[in-house]
Every structure is written in C-alpha cells, then in structure tokens.
Amino acid sequence: MKLIPAIIERAEDGTYSVYCKNEIFSGMGVTIPEAKADMHRQMAVYKETALKEGFKYPEFLDEEHVIEYTVDALSLMNYYVKSGIFSLSALEKITGINQKQLWAYTTGTKPRKAQKDKIISGFLRLSQDLDAVFA
Numbered sequence: 001m002k003l004i005p006a007i008i009e010r011a012e013d014g015t016y017s018v019y020c021k022n023e024i025f026s027g028m029g030v031t032i033p034e035a036k037a038d039m040h041r042q043m044a045v046y047k048e049t050a051l052k053e054g055f056k057y058p059e060f061l062d063e064e065h066v067i068e069y070t071v072d073a074l075s076l077m078n079y080y081v082k083s084g085i086f087s088l089s090a091l092e093k094i095t096g097i098n099q100k101q102l103w104a105y106t107t108g109t110k111p112r113k114a115q116k117d118k119i120i121s122g123f124l125r126l127s128q129d130l131d132a133v134f135a
Helices: 032-053 073-082 088-095 099-106 113-131
Strands: 002-010 016-020 026-029 065-071
Touching (some): 002 032, 002 073, 016 032, 026 032, 032 065, 065 073, 073 088, 073 099, 073 113, 088 099, 088 113, 099 113
Parallel strands (some): 002 065
Antiparallel strands (some): 002 016, 016 026
16 A cells, blocks of 8 residues: 655635645645545545646555544644634643744744744643543
8 A cells, every 4th residue: 555645735815735745646625634535635636637648656555545634733732723623722722932932833923943842842731641542
C-alpha cells in the first residue's frame, strides 16, 4: 500500500488547502474535511479524464493507498476553535497562553517562535494523552 504524504495549511482568507508533497493533487475548502474531500474528487476526476483521453496517470490511483496528512499547529488551532471543538479557554489551559493572545493568533497575528513552540508543545501533550486512551 502506497503512503502519500500531504500538507494541510490555512490560507490568509481563512480557507484550507491540502496538497500532496510528491504528487500533483491538491484541494481547497472552507474546512479541513472539505479540502480533503476536494482533493479526493480531483484525484478521481483526473483518473477518469486520463482513462477517457488515453493518457497516463499515477499508478497509485489504481491501488490501495493512504494519504498521510500533516497540519501546522496554528492551522490546527484555528480549525478547532472555529469549529467549536476547542474554546480559547481550553487552549489557554493546554498551551499556557492567555485567551486574548490566542484569539489574536486565530485572526492572523503571527506568534513569536517561543509562543509557537508553546502551542506545538501543548498539542503534543494532548496528543500523547489521547494516544494513551484504550477501550
């Protein structure tokens, strides 16, 4: 099974883009799931067109493959706040950064490296806790 690495980023207009690192495919959407779905649609359309027109397309489209997504911490934070999954209060507890400053980051202010590192560390600690969950 082929592993396809892809990057998810938040654009300045608040939408999300996803693109494959080593392939030609990409997608956009208002949310991360919409951007992923758009990229999958583009893959299907590309293959369908290639078959119809008789040109080559990436072999992995005929095989089982997994797309492995990577998202930067600020895009992830913004997505979870805007979708209502995390509140600024919860993120304050996770990151140690006050809510007013976190709000500024979700509206376009670029954090200093130290603050960005706190956000990343907070998400990594949360991720470790979630990885420890068992049924």
